[in-house]
């Protein structure tokens with residue numbers, strides 16, 4: 001990203017004044033494994049990406065907030081005393097939700113101007129929302145000296161998503177975007193937020209992300225439905241166990257109590273979460289032992305479980321994974337993120353990348369009529385000032 005160019009755009013939109021323009025960046029994320037485990041107190045293994053959201057910000061000293069984006073039309077001019085939600089889907093609701101959270105904590109920003117510019121493909125399940133949330137939270141915290149630490153900013157951003165946006169997400173995305181580290185995956189225990197940075201060395205292999213370009217439509221309501229199903233499983237199981245979350249239950253324990261879950265779909269969701277949790281732990285062992293083949297197998301098993309038990313893949317993501325599995329040099333392929341559209345994550349030998357693009361692209365188009373996009377991002381650092 002050309003920061004000089006962004007600064008010029010900032011000045012031509014908002015004009016000159018004596019205040020400095022500060023620049024911040026927050027990455028997107030890709031989850032290697034551990035899907036739909038975070039809001040169940042389980043484990044996840046995401047990485048921050050080299051692409052993300054840039055934010056230029058400047059104080060104005062008045063009671064106006066001005067928001068603009070290079071990616072979307074229009075500028076929002078709002079008064080500090082009128083910061084309600086702007087329609088259902090406007091991007092500006094993310095920064096507004098963050099301001100709302102600061103204010104709930106008694107931290108009130110003065111007037112400012114903000115220009116966002118991002119290179120995360122939107123609606124692709126690579127956490128463009130968490131990236132906007134964290135870059136906003138981090139920038140406001142720095143500019144107005146609110147004194148919150150990264151962990152607090154992560155939790156504040158998750159609460160913005162719950163309370164302002166209306167998605168009952170777990171903490172994985174905000175955590176990865178804030179705590180990501182170059183060439184590392186973050187092994188996070190979502191129950192107590194203990195985490196370990198695991199070197200993610202791919203050697204001759206490449207991380208390839210494939211965007212299904214399937215619009216995710218009703219994904220927020222389907223996501224919240226899965227969250228509720230897991231809560232139902234916990235209520236049922238806790239008739240006999242004293243544990244609280246699915247992420248804390250072993251497979252042996254589950255076998256003893258699964259009859260307490262009356263709804264077959266709810267039982268399937270719980271089964272996925274418990275097994276996926278094991279797969280994350282095994283994946284960490286595999287990475288530590290430089291066993292990428294094992295990691296790939298676990299990724300494939302994760303996709304199958306998300307398809308058969310969690311039922312969040314859909315024909316598009318299945319088509320992408322199936323096409324990938326057929327290619328020599330692909331160690332693993334699975335959907336990543338919430339599902340219902342979005343992306344797959346693949347580990348592909350560097351000599352097979354061209355064939356992978358060609359064959360997966362062609363087969364996907366043949367099966368679905370859609371065109372896939374391919375990205376080869378680096379694993380980067382978390383939110384920061386530039």
Ligand code: GLA
Nearest residue numbers: 035036169170171172337338
């Ligand atoms: C979305 C949510 C995360 C997580 C994933 C599924 O990305 O924001 O909290 O639940 O889906 O693993």
